[in-house]
Amino acid sequence: MIKWSDKKIKEFRVTLLNWYDANCRDLPWRQDHEPYHIWVSEIMLQQTQVATVIPYYQRFMKQFPTIEALAQAPEDQLLKAWEGLGYYSRVRNMQRAAQQLLADYDGQWPQTKAELQELVGIGPYTAGAIASIAFNQPEPAVDGNAFRVFSQLLEIEADITKPQTRGIFEEAIRRIIPADRPGDFNQAIMDLGASFMTAKNPDNVHSPVREFNQAYIDGRVAEFPVRSKRLKPVDKHYFALVLQTPKGYLFQQRASNELLAKLWLFPLIDTDQLKVENPDLTDDMVIEAAENKFLADTEIKADLQFVDAPIVNHTFTHQKWHVTLVSAELQNQPDLSHFAGQVVPVEKLATMAWPTLQKKLWTAYEKRQIKLF
DNA sequence: GAAGCGTGGAC
DNA sequence: TGTCCAAGCTT
Numbered sequence: 001m002i003k004w005s006d007k008k009i010k011e012f013r014v015t016l017l018n019w020y021d022a023n024c025r026d027l028p029w030r031q032d033h034e035p036y037h038i039w040v041s042e043i044m045l046q047q048t049q050v051a052t053v054i055p056y057y058q059r060f061m062k063q064f065p066t067i068e069a070l071a072q073a074p075e076d077q078l079l080k081a082w083e084g085l086g087y088y089s090r091v092r093n094m095q096r097a098a099q100q101l102l103a104d105y106d107g108q109w110p111q112t113k114a115e116l117q118e119l120v121g122i123g124p125y126t127a128g129a130i131a132s133i134a135f136n137q138p139e140p141a142v143d144g145n146a147f148r149v150f151s152q153l154l155e156i157e158a159d160i161t162k163p164q165t166r167g168i169f170e171e172a173i174r175r176i177i178p179a180d181r182p183g184d185f186n187q188a189i190m191d192l193g194a195s196f197m198t199a200k201n202p203d204n205v206h207s208p209v210r211e212f213n214q215a216y217i218d219g220r221v222a223e224f225p226v227r228s229k230r231l232k233p234v235d236k237h238y239f240a241l242v243l244q245t246p247k248g249y250l251f252q253q254r255a256s257n258e259l260l261a262k263l264w265l266f267p268l269i270d271t272d273q274l275k276v277e278n279p280d281l282t283d284d285m286v287i288e289a290a291e292n293k294f295l296a297d298t299e300i301k302a303d304l305q306f307v308d309a310p311i312v313n314h315t316f317t318h319q320k321w322h323v324t325l326v327s328a329e330l331q332n333q334p335d336l337s338h339f340a341g342q343v344v345p346v347e348k349l350a351t352m353a354w355p356t357l358q359k360k361l362w363t364a365y366e367k368r369q370i371k372l373f
Numbered sequence: 374g375a376a377g378c379g380t381g382g383a384c
Numbered sequence: 385t386g387t388c389c390a391a392g393c394t395t
Contacts, residue, residue, distance in 0.1 A: 041391080042391060042392095043391095043392095044391090045390085045391035045392095046390090046391070046392045046393075047378090047379080047380085047389090047390055047391085047392055047393095048379090048380075048381085048390065048391080048392095049380095049381075049382065049389090049390050049391090050390085050391075051381095051382080052380080052381065052382080052390085053391085084379090084380070084381090085379075085380075086378080086379025086380040086381090087378060087379055087380085087392085087393085088378090088379080089378070089393085089394080090378095090392090090393085093393085093394090120393090120394090121392095121393070121394090122393085123392060123393045123394085124392085124393090125391070125392060125393085126391085126392075126393085129391070141391080143390090143391045143392075144389075144390060144391075144392085145390090145391065146391090162374080163374065163375090164374090186391095187391090190391055193391090194390090194391090199388080199389060199390085200383070200384075200388080200389080201383095201384090230387095230388085230389095231376090232386095232387095259377085259378070259379085260378090260379080261378090314379095314380095315379095315380090315386095316377095316378075316379060316380085317377075317378060317379065317380090318376080318377060318378075319377095355379075355380090356379075356380060356381090357379090
C-alpha cells in the first residue's frame with residue numbers, strides 16, 4: 001500500500017524526531033509518562049483544543065491526583081471539574097474505567113492496545129496514545145492530526161469520516177512508526193499537525209517534512225484529508241422558566257438519554273412539541289401556553305407574573321437551540337410536592353456543574369430588564 | 374455504519 | 385452570523 005522505500009521511511013523518522021526533539025511543545029502532561037497523566041490528558045483532549053485543556057488538566061490533577069482519588073470522587077465534584085469542557089460522558093466514563101482498573105486489574109494498567117480499549121471511554125485513538133506514550137508500544141494513534149498529516153504525506157484519498165478508513169491509516173503508520181520511540185513519533189505527528197500542517201493556513205514552505213509531503217509537492221494540499229460534509233444543526237425552540245422562590249431557584253435534571261444528560265438546568269418547555277400537540281397555537285400565545293403547561297405539570301399554585309423574554313441561542317453539534325427566557329419571583333414558598341426537580345438556594349448555585357447553556361441563561365436572567373409598570 | 378454527544382477558537 | 389474544526393467514543 002505505502003509506496004515509501006525503507007530508506008525513505010528511515011529518513012522521515014530521523015527528520016521528524018530531530019525536529020520534535022528541538023521543537024516539541026512543553027505541555028503539562030508531558031512532564032512524565034505516568035499512564036494516569038497520559039490518560040486524563042487524552043480524554044480531555046478528545047475533540048478539544050490543547051489551549052482549552054491546559055487549565056482544566058492542571059486543576060483536575062490537583063483535585064484528583066491518582067486513579068484512587070478519581071475512582072472515589074463524588075460525581076458532582078467530577079462534573080464541576082469538567083464544567084465547560086463538554087461531552088460530559090467523558091468524565092463519567094473515566095471514573096467508571098478507574099473503578100474498573102482498581103477492581104479488575106488491581107490498579108495495574110494493562111499495557112496492550114487491545115486491553116486498553118476494553119476500558120470504557122478508551123477507543124482506538126486513546127488506546128494507541130496510551131500504549132505508545134506510556135508503555136512504549138509501537139501502536140498508531142490516529143487522531144484528526146494524524147488523519148490530516150498522513151493523508152497529505154501519502155495522498156490517501158479515503159474519506160476519514162468513515163469508520164473503516166482508520167484501518168488504512170493504521171496500516172500505513174505501522175510501517176513508519178519507529179519501534180524505539182513510538183510515543184514521541186505519535187506526539188510529533190500531532191505537533192506537526194498543530195503547527196505547520198494545520199487544517200487552515202498551513203505553512204508547508206517551512207515544514208520540516210515538506211520533502212515528504214506528496215500533496216504539497218503536487219500542489220494538492222487543499223484536497224486532503226477527504227472528509228464528507230457534516231449536517232447542519234437542527235433548530236429547536238424552548239422556553240426556560242426561571243422561578244425564584246424564597247428557598248431558591250427551581251431546577252430540573254436532564255434525562256439520561258438526552259442532550260446534557262443528568263445535568264441540572266432551569267425548567268425547559270419544548271415549544272416545538274407544544275405546537276405539534278396544539279397546531280392552532282399562534283406564536284404570541286406560545287409563551288402563555290408554555291407557562292400554563294408548566295404550572296399544570298408541576299401543580300404549582302401560584303399567580304406568576306412572568307417578565308421579559310430575551311432569547312438565548314446556543315449551538316450544539318447537531319442542534320441549534322433558541323431558548324426564550326421568562327422569569328418570575330414568588331413571594332411565598334409554593335407547594336412543590338409535584339415538582340420533579342429541586343430547589344437550589346442561592347448560596348449553592350456555585351457548586352453546581354453548569355453547562356454553557358445554563359450559564360448563558362443565568363447571564364440573560366441577571367441582565368433582564370425589570371419592568372416597573 | 375450512521376447518528377448523537379459540548380464547547381470554544383479561528384476566520 | 386455561519387462554518388469548520390479540535391489529541392473521539394458510544395450506541
